[in-house]
Amino acid sequence: MRKARGDHRPADGALRRSIGVAxxxxxxxxPGFCGAAxxxxxxxxxxxxxxxxxxxxxxxxxxxxxxAIARNAYLPSLSASAGPAGDGVGYDVTLSQTVYDFGQAKGxxxxxxxxxxxxxxxxxVVRDDAALExxxxxxxxxxxxxxxxxxxxxxxxxxxxxxxxxARVEGRYADQAEIARVRLAIxxxxxxxxxxxxxxxxxxxxxxxLLDEAPNGVQLPGLPHFLEPLRADGALSTAISEAPLYRRxxxxxxxxxxxxxxxxxxxxxxxxxxxxxxxxxIGGQLVEDSIIAxxxxxxxxxxxxxxxxxxxxxxRRQAAALGADAVARDLKRLVGSLQSLDLALAxxxxxxADQSEQSDAVRGLYREQFLVGRREVQDLVVMESExxxxxxxxxxxxxxxxxxxxxxxxxxGLLADxxxxxAPESAGATR
Numbered sequence: 025m026r027k028a029r030g031d032h033r034p035a036d037g038a039l040r041r042s043i044g045v046a047x048x049x050x051x052x053x054x055p056g057f058c059g060a061a062x063x064x065x066x067x068x069x070x071x072x073x074x075x076x077x078x079x080x081x082x083x084x085x086x087x088x089x090x091x092a093i094a095r096n097a098y099l100p101s102l103s104a105s106a107g108p109a110g111d112g113v114g115y116d117v118t119l120s121q122t123v124y125d126f127g128q129a130k131g132x133x134x135x136x137x138x139x140x141x142x143x144x145x146x147x148x149v150v151r152d153d154a155a156l157e158x159x160x161x162x163x164x165x166x167x168x169x170x171x172x173x174x175x176x177x178x179x180x181x182x183x184x185x186x187x188x189x190x191a192r193v194e195g196r197y198a199d200q201a202e203i204a205r206v207r208l209a210i211x212x213x214x215x216x217x218x219x220x221x222x223x224x225x226x227x228x229x230x231x232x233x234l235l236d237e238a239p240n241g242v243q244l245p246g247l248p249h250f251l252e253p254l255r256a257d258g259a260l261s262t263a264i265s266e267a268p269l270y271r272r273x274x275x276x277x278x279x280x281x282x283x284x285x286x287x288x289x290x291x292x293x294x295x296x297x298x299x300x301x302x303x304x305x306i307g308g309q310l311v312e313d314s315i316i317a318x319x320x321x322x323x324x325x326x327x328x329x330x331x332x333x334x335x336x337x338x339x340r341r342q343a344a345a346l347g348a349d350a351v352a353r354d355l356k357r358l359v360g361s362l363q364s365l366d367l368a369l370a371x372x373x374x375x376x377a378d379q380s381e382q383s384d385a386v387r388g389l390y391r392e393q394f395l396v397g398r399r400e401v402q403d404l405v406v407m408e409s410e411x412x413x414x415x416x417x418x419x420x421x422x423x424x425x426x427x428x429x430x431x432x433x434x435x436x437g438l439l440a441d442x443x444x445x446x447a448p449e450s451a452g453a454t455r
Contacts, residue, residue, distance in 0.1 A: 061235075062243045063162055067443040070158040070234045077154050080147040081447070087140035094136040095440040097122075097129035102397050109305040118300040123318070125294035131286025135279050142275035148268035151440040151447055152433075157432045159439070161230045166242045167423045168224035171416060175217050178412045182210050185408070189401050202401045209405045247425060248442075264355045268437035273348035280341035287334040293320040355435060362432045366425060373421045382415035387411055 061069075071077055106115040122129065189202045189290075230238045254260045264270055299316040387407045393399040433439035 027381070037246070061239070061241075063159065063245060064443045066162055066235065067155050067158045067440070068445075071151060071154055071440065071447075073236070074154040074234075076150050077147070077447075079440045080143070080150040080193075084134050084140070084147050087143040091133070091136045091140050094133045098133060109310060112310045114302075114310065116300065116304070118298060120298045123295045123297050126289035126292045126367045128286055128289035128294065131282050131289055134282035135286060138275050138279035138282055139315050142272050142279065143360045145268040145272035145275055147447060148437050148440070149272060151444075152268065152435075152437055155440040155443055156430060156434040158234055159443075161227055161234060162239075162242060163423055163426055163430075164227035164243055165224065165231060165239050167420065168220050168227060169242070171220050172224065172418045174215065174412060174419065175213060175220065178408060179210065179213050179217070181408055182206060182213065182405070185401060185404055186210065191388075205402050205405055209409065244426070247422075248433070250429045250436070250438060250442075251359075251366050254359065254363065254432075260356065260359060263436045264352055264359075266437070267355060267435065269355060269435070270348065270351050273344070273351040277341060277344040277348050280337060280344045284334060284337040284341055287337045288335070291331065295319075296321055339392050353391065354397045358435055359432050362428050362435075366428045369421050369425050369428065373418060373425070376414050376417040376421065380418055382409065383407060383411040383414050 099120055100121040102117075102119050104115070104117045106113060108114070186203065186206045189206050191201060193203055228239060231237075254263055296319050297316075298319050299314070301312075301314045303310055303312045305311070387404070390399050390403055390407050394401070394404055430439055433442060
């Protein structure tokens with residue numbers, strides 16, 4: 025059973041405050057928000073129509089059928105032939121049941137089972153990749169809409185400054201340079217808005233490709249907690265051993281191991297119980313004959329291939345085992361890196377949240393000093409820009425924490441199950 029699942033608990037402290045700012049911005053910018061799809065709903069619908077997921081499901085069904093076919097090696101085999109012979113018809117019917125084959129049939133069945141397990145793990149990997157793609161697009165839309173909401177508020181504040189500067193120029197308290205400074209800041213903000221609108225349109229198009237519908241809004245849950253449980257001793261190693269990426273590599277090792285056993289058994293003759301009924305021409309007459317006997321049968325041997333093949337399969341198994349070790353090492357490195365980045369982001373969010381509060385206080389102070397002639401409009405424009413940067417950093421880093429959590433979950437095979445539930449094809453184990 026998987027243990028490192030993420031619960032969607034709300035964050036606390038400055039992070040909770042930053043998420044609240046993000047959600048408020050999304051509420052302002054998302055048209056038709058009440059009918060918006062939640063992240064879980066979007067992932068569920070995306071998985072239901074993703075072509076790679078559907079193809080992986082078909083491969084699982086195919087692999088399970090191959091297991092059932094391989095198990096037929098335990099059943100009797102029947103061969104028959106008939107044709108003209110002399111003045112009548114000759115025939116040969118043989119029924120054979122393998123009594124002992126040194127484990128050749130079992131090796132073949134085990135190989136097919138391991139390959140089926142590999143396909144099942146591959147399906148989980150594909151589902152997590154598809155779920156992460158949907159999550160990334162969802163977060164892109166959330167991020168761009170939030171940035172636009174913050175930028176619109178910034179432009180509103182600059183518009184107030186512009187009106188104030190125009191009134192000061194008309195009253196001959198300032199020159200045209202003051203209006204020019206505000207207009208320059210507005211032009212820069214307009215350019216950023218155009219860029220964000222373009223990026224939002226690109227993310228929206230990607231959303232339409234995945235779900236065949238337009239995103240009317242987004243509903244972000246609380247910050248997921250996939251990484252926190254992994255900080256306990258041994259938790260990361262356990263999660264890696266249960267990750268589909270590692271289980272897929274392990275299945276390749278088991279398939280290679282079964283191939284070694286099957287190749288070694290194929291060197292020896294198998295013992296079979298056979299019964300046959302024949303009607304053949306002997307001396308110009310059709311003669312009927314029947315026999316039941318134990319026979320040794322050896323497959324076709326070409327040169328020293330039967331002795332070289334076990335060595336080949338052993339080499340294949342060694343390569344597969346080293347590949348599984350590499351997968352485990354990469355998972356440990358990647359998830360460990362995400363854990364470190366998550367801690368760093370939490371500290372940066374707190375710092376920028378404090379900076380946002382301080383810049384807001386300084387803005388008010390500068391505004392009062394501006395009214396009494398102790399500050400210039402350029403000072404107010406600079407403070408407005410600094411406040412916007414702090415707000416944008418809090419929003420960006422908060423969304424980035426979402427991304428880190430979901431990326432870690434995808435690497436460990438937890439994301440699709442957490443958001444959309446297990447795949448129906450994964451409900452039955454390969455027998």
